[in-house]
Amino acid sequence: KKYAAELKFCQTVLKELTSKKYESFSFPFLQPVDPVALNCPSYFKVIKKPMDISTIQNKLNTNQYESGAEFEEDIRLMFRNCYKFNPDASPVNIMGHRLEAVFDKKWEE
Numbered sequence: 001k002k003y004a005a006e007l008k009f010c011q012t013v014l015k016e017l018t019s020k021k022y023e024s025f026s027f028p029f030l031q032p033v034d035p036v037a038l039n040c041p042s043y044f045k046v047i048k049k050p051m052d053i054s055t056i057q058n059k060l061n062t063n064q065y066e067s068g069a070e071f072e073e074d075i076r077l078m079f080r081n082c083y084k085f086n087p088d089a090s091p092v093n094i095m096g097h098r099l100e101a102v103f104d105k106k107w108e109e
């Protein structure tokens with residue numbers, strides 16, 4: 001069915017984003033931001049809806065997405081959070097743009 005094929009493609013896209021070849025710029029996005037570990041106490045004041053790839057993977061595995069569009073919403077939320085918290089041209093901001101470029105290419109494949 002279309003629905004199953006759509007969600008299967010989401011799995012393929014996540015596999016691409018977490019591939020070792022991108023680990024030099026995907027690592028800030030693989031796990032939830034830990035404001036204590038990263039020493040960024042303002043994080044939860046600035047970012048109201050945290051999102052990361054491991055959370056998206058879990059939602060996909062537990063059928064919490066109704067469609068590919070909902071999956072894409074969480075991916076885009078993750079990158080918006082990154083651009084909001086990390087100043088333009090900062091290392092993690094640039095990593096976000098690089099990983100989003102990988103997503104864009106695979107998503108429109």
Ligand SMILES: Cc1ccc(Nc2c(-c3ccc(O)cc3)nc3c(C)cccn23)cc1
Binds near residue numbers: 028038040085086
């Ligand atoms: C004081 C300070 C300033 C910036 C950061 N950014 C940051 C983020 C981050 C990722 C996504 C996101 O939505 C927000 C932040 N991930 C990291 C990592 C893995 C290492 C170093 C910095 N990192 C951390 C602490």
